[in-house]
Amino acid sequence: MKLYGTLTSPYARLTRIVMLEKGLGDRVELVWTKTRMADDPILAIHPSGRVPVLILDDGTVLEDTALIVDYLDALAAPARFTHSADRCDWAYRRIEGTARAMLDGLAVWAREVIRPMGEQSPGIIEHEARRAFRLADYFEGLLAKHRVAGAEGTTGAAGDKASRLGGPLTMAQIFLFGSLDVERRLPAFNWRDGRPSLVDWHARVSELPSVRGSRPPSSP
């Protein structure tokens, strides 16, 4: 199989994290490509021109993060990232939805600032910046609350289970990590200021082998 991504795509990185979490590194060849040009090499592979894209050994093209995650998850049991077993785990899934919303908004912000100066929309940038910092505050609050609850010996375990922001990687964690990681290409997203729980959480997740191993080449 071949997994196509760009050096900057957060979505492609999420699929690499899942690939490594599932122990599929030996079965998947990573291909670095470019997007957003008239002669994108990726256009020879599929018409949308977006990454991530997974090409199966029989040539089947799978595009879209959720589809690729589901496919990789199904390749090696047990399934950990799909919801077939826990579709009704609303306490978890709402956190995952919010973490994904954060990444989707940040992707819009990051795309806007690479347009030529005269074409950038200050309104869009402001809207997405407000959303991103609001969500950073939300996750800071969630993490701080669970840490406090844990320290008091009351609802730490239950809180952790509800959010699944601790323990083994979940898609919620992977979306949150992908969101925070956008800081590498968007310095204005300086989410660290005044958010110590998020800083600690990010430091822990950054050191996981799958997260380290998913870094694009020549990335710090």
Ligand SMILES: N[C@@H](CCC(=O)N[C@@H](CS)C(=O)NCC(=O)O)C(=O)O
């Ligand atoms: N919803 C898609 C988003 C993928 C996406 O936005 N990919 C961007 C890179 S981060 C892309 O390929 N952009 C190139 C383009 O729009 O032509 C997914 O989850 O896979």
